[in-house]
Amino acid sequence: MASRRPGYIRGIGMIAMAIGLAAAGGTIVRAFDHRFWGTIAVAVLVVLWLGALLAVAVARADSQERPANAEQPDDERIMLRVLLDQxxxxxxxxxxxxxxxxxxxxxxxxxxxxxxxxxxxxxxxxxxxxxxxxxxxxxxxxxxxxxxxxxxxxxxxxxVEPEEHAAEARATRELLRVLGHEVMNALAPITSLAESALDVLDAPAERRDRLLPDILGTLARRTDGLQRFTEAYRQVARLPEPTVEPVRLADLLADCARLFESEWRHHVRLAVDDPGEIVAAIDRGQITQALLALLRNGAEAGIAVGPHPVVRLGVTTTAARLVFAIRDDGGGVAPADRASIFLPFFTTKAEGNGIGLAAARQIAQAHGGELSLDAGMPTTFSLTIPR
Missing domain, CATH: 3.30.450 (Beta-Lactamase)
Known part of the structure; x- marks a missing residue:
């Protein structure tokens, strides 16, 4: 309403001025007809008074409204600046x-x-x-x-550091839970076998000679399994800091293809996209290790489904990041397992150790990136690294 006041006052003033002029005009005409010179003077004074009154009203309205309209944007800007700074x-x-x-x-x-x-x-x-x-x-x-x-x-x-710290704490708790489970599973039979060996030592020679080799053989295999588990843990726990240097991605993918085919040539076909002449600053050895772990995971998933599977390796780049994509012909990852596949020692395979994907993700994170499982099919792992 305040912004309309000048127009409102001006309108009333114009109406009053028109009425005054009309009245004054009629008075002047009558004055000329009857030679009422005094009346003429009064009419002129009335016109001047109405004009002065209109001018004062308009000036007052402008003086009241202009500062309010000018100050309001400044007040809003000051308020916005205060809010932004807080x-x-x-x-x-x-x-x-x-x-x-x-x-x-x-x-x-x-x-x-x-x-x-x-x-x-x-x-x-x-x-x-x-x-x-x-x-x-x-x-x-x-x-x-x-x-x-x-x-x-x-x-x-x-x-995002608070979120990352919370995620690391959850991962540490889960790792300790898995470690405790795996170590106890390995130690329990070793303890039982050692007790059995002690009992057999006091048995008659014939029984001792018959049972002791079997007990010691089983004990050796269980301790060997525990040693392999310890080595696998060291792979995850002692990942060195990446040594970053410029690497031509075409050479990197060629190395991965040669290493993969030396192991899977007769079982799995590898299709590699040509990345062109792109160069990225990465740790060549660690990224090769991560990609081989993902390719091996894809090969095992494909073989579990049917003969002659294909694993595909490609890379896409933007100004800010590069993304390695590994796709396989496997049956996918069960929804219940998606949240656990990157945990150390978690595996759905009879002969798996649960290290490959966990180590690959650690390598990606050491480069400031991430390893993720894409939604949908075919199964696609994306290893993203900032450039």
Whole structure:
């Protein structure tokens, strides 16, 4: 209602002015007809008075409304700035390839007053979902605003370390549970066999000679199994830090193909996509180990379903990441097992040790990436690494 007041007052003033002019005009005409010079003077004064009254009313309305209309946007901007500065997460605006900090958290994170220089590649890439900065990991949430002249992207950085720590704690608890289960399963028969061997030693020679070799043979096999389990645990627990260097992906995939075919040539066919001349900074040995574990997993899954399975290996790249995809012809992963397949020592195979997928995921995470199982069929594992 306040914004309409000037028009309202002006309208009333114009109506009053018209009535006054009409009345004054009639008075002037009558005055000329009857030579009422005094009446003429009064009519002129009435017209001047009405004009002055209208001018004062309009000026007063403008003086009351203009400051309110001018101050309201400034108040809103100040309020918005206060709210942005109180936000705990870093907020940024990306426009024309430039990144600007919008609040105190963003300015503190990037040690800047306004522009972020140099702009992190992950922020400028619309495909990037994570940012590593200041020794921490941040999830990138984006919203595109169609601003006049040029689209603008608003970015919120969410600290995911608390989530990662919680996930690590859950994984540690699960690992300890699995370790306790596996060690107890191995130690219980060893203890029982050792007690049986002691009992047999006191038995007659004929019975001792007949039973002791069987007991000791079984005991040796169980201790050998426990040793293999310990070595498998060491593979997961002592993964070294990756030594990153530029690697031509075509050479990496060729190495994986040769190693895979030396073991599976007569049973499984491997199809490898040509990645071209792409070069990425990775630990060549660790990524080869991870890809071989995934290829071996695909081969075993395919053979379990039928003869002559095919495993496919490919890689796609963007400005922010590269994704290795491994697909197989197997029967898929049961929904109940999807949450457990990356846990150390979890396996659904009679001869499996549950190490391959867990080690591959650790390698991906050591590179700042992730290993995931895609939804749907065919079974596809995606090993994602930031560039």
């Amino acid at each position: 936000a705990p997460g870093a907020l940024l605006a990306i426009e024309g390839g430039q990144v600007r900090a919008l609040n105190r958290a963003a300015r503190r994170l990037f040690a800047t007053d306004d522009r972020v220089l140099p702009a992190p590649v992950a922020l400028l890439s619309p495909d990037a979902a994570r940012l590593r900065h200041g020794g921490r990991s941040w999830r990138i949430d984006r919203a595109v605003v169609d601003a006049p002249g040029m689209p603008r992207t608003l970015v919120a950085l969410v600290d």
